Every structure is written in C-alpha cells, then in structure tokens.
Amino acid sequence: MKSVLILPVICLILLATNGCVVLQAPVVPPQGILFTNYQAPLDYDQDVTKVNYELKVGRSSSSCILGLLAFGDSSIAAAALDGDIKVAHTADYEYTNFLFIYQQYSTIVRGE
Amino acid sequence: MDARRLYICIASGGLMGMLLGITVGCVQPPRAPVVPPTGFIFTQVAAPLQTDLSETDVRSLKSGESATNMILIPLIFLNPQISWGDGSVKAASAEGKIDEVEFADYEFMSVLGVYSQTKTKVYGREKNTKDGVESGS
Numbered sequence: 001m002k003s004v005l006i007l008p009v010i011c012l013i014l015l016a017t018n019g020c021v022v023l024q025a026p027v028v029p030p031q032g033i034l035f036t037n038y039q040a041p042l043d044y045d046q047d048v049t050k051v052n053y054e055l056k057v058g059r060s061s062s063s064c065i066l067g068l069l070a071f072g073d074s075s076i077a078a079a080a081l082d083g084d085i086k087v088a089h090t091a092d093y094e095y096t097n098f099l100f101i102y103q104q105y106s107t108i109v110r111g112e
Numbered sequence: 113m114d115a116r117r118l119y120i121c122i123a124s125g126g127l128m129g130m131l132l133g134i135t136v137g138c139v140q141p142p143r144a145p146v147v148p149p150t151g152f153i154f155t156q157v158a159a160p161l162q163t164d165l166s167e168t169d170v171r172s173l174k175s176g177e178s179a180t181n182m183i184l185i186p187l188i189f190l191n192p193q194i195s196w197g198d199g200s201v202k203a204a205s206a207e208g209k210i211d212e213v214e215f216a217d218y219e220f221m222s223v224l225g226v227y228s229q230t231k232t233k234v235y236g237r238e239k240n241t242k243d244g245v246e247s248g249s
Contacts, residue, residue, distance in 0.1 A: 024147035026163055042146065045164045062148045062157040070151035075158040075217035077235060080170035088165040088215075093146070105148035107160055111170065 023095055023105060036097040042107065043091040055110040058083020064103040074107045085111035142220045142230055154223055161216040161232065169214050173235040176208020177219075182228045199232045210236040 023031075027040045043049075060079040062072025080088060088111035096104040141150050146159045162168075180197035205213055213236040222228040 023149055024141075024144070026145055042160065042163050043165045045166060049166055060158075062159070064149035064151055066151075067149070068151045068153045070149055070155040070157055072148070072156075073158040074148055074160075075219075075233070076160045076162070076165070076170065076215055077175075077217055077233070078158065086169070086171045088168045088170045091160065091163065091165050097149075103149040105157075105159075107146075109165065109170070111165075111168075 023103075025093060025095075031095075031097065034099060036095060039092050039094045039108070041091075042093045046090070049090050055089060055112055056083045056085050058085050058109045058111075059106050060109075061104055061106040063105075065101070067100055067103075072105075074105055076107060076109055079107045079109040080111070083109060083111070085109055087111050142218070142228075144218060144220075147220075150220070150222065152225070156219070156221045158217055158219040158233075161218045165215070170235070173214055173237055174208050174210055175233055175235050176204045176206070176210050177231050177233045178203035178207060179229055179231045182230075184226050186226060199230055201232060201234055204232045204234040205236065208234065208236075209238060210234060211239040212236045 025040065026042065026044055029038055029040055031038075058079040059082055060072075060074045060076075062070065062074040064070040076088070076091065079085075079091075088109050090110050092108045092110075094104075094106040094108060096102075141147055144159065144161060145163050146161075148157045148159050150157065178197075178199050178201075180195060180199035182193055182195040184191050184193045201213060201216065204216075205211070213234045215236075216232060216234045219231040219233060220228070221231075
C-alpha cells in the first residue's frame, strides 16, 4: 500500500524539479530552491524613461500550483487596466516561488 | 519496506516521471520574451509579448488576436506533433482591423501538453482615428 502512495510523491518531485516549470524573462536573477521572491526589470530599454514617483502602478498576476496547474492573466493590458494607466513608461516583474508548491508571476506596469 | 521494494518504487517512479516528461511535451514551453510558470496538467496564462513600453499608449484600444495550435500524439519516444495556424502580428491586426499596433500580449493554453494554443493579441488603432474610435471626418 505504501509503495502505491510513494509513487505519486516521487512523480510529483520529479515533475517539480526537472526544470520544466522555470520562468523565462529578459532578466532572471539567481533563484532559490526553497524560496524565491524578487522583482526584476521587464523593460530593460531605459532610454529617456520617466521613473518619477508620481507614476501609477498596475499589476497583473498568474499563478502555478505544484507545477501542475497554471492560470491567470499577467498581460500588459490587464496590468494597465488594473492601474488605470493610459500611457505606460516602464515595466518590471515580480516572481515568487515557494518550494515549487506555489509560484506567482506578476507584471508590474508603471505609467500615467 | 525492504530495499528491493524501495528500489522498485524509485525506479518505477523515475520511469513514470520520464515518460510523463517525454509525453506531455514539457520540452516545448512557449518561446517568448516572458514565460510565466506553466503547469503540466493545465495551463492558461497571458503574458507580455512586448517588453519595451517607453511612452506606449495603453488606453482602451482596439484589439485583435490570431492563434496557432499544436496537437501532440502521445506515443512513447515517438511523439508526432501537428501544428497549424497563423499567429502573426499581421493576422492579429487584420482580425482586429488595426493599422497601427501599440503593444502586444500573448496567451498560452495547454492541456497535458497534448493540445496547446498560443494566441497573439495586439492592441492598436485604425488609421485616422483616436483611441481606436472613428473620428468621423
């Protein structure tokens, strides 16, 4: 009976750790295996980019549970709608990963 | 549990993981500037296709979308795939009747890696219009 139970656990660990669920982005800082939470640039062309503190911020997110189910709208359009932004100036992203049990990716758009 | 049974469990678990990895097409996540984490069983995520947002107009613009589809026939070690569709920016802008594209997102949907759909979504406006609405002139 125990062997029947152990198989799905092994499969889950294999699935979660075989590198198939890794985030792709223009800039990806080193990630932790146990816990990761960072923000990094999504828009790395900073030529005459307004970054003053009066900019509105909009955020859109997608989540992934156990590396098995992924869902959410983390598009620029959704982030702009969330922040009521008319003209976008720059964008970052935030990535959170807790033991590959829960991962969240957020697009953060700044504009006015 | 004796060592032999443990060995069998680990070996069969590894084999199942390998087979799953081979058959679900996890070696084919979408290739895009930004790819959020994807799931093995089900994925439906939208993400930016464009990362340069300098002075990008994101007002309520017209949108258009185009799609490509892929079906994988899960035969072990031989996974014939069929893919079709026009997911180009041109097709998306034609669908939305957009002449000037401001920015683009994409949407990726996958069920067990056996069926996947990648949609290109473009946002922009028609010629001689403002905010995607005809000026009437």
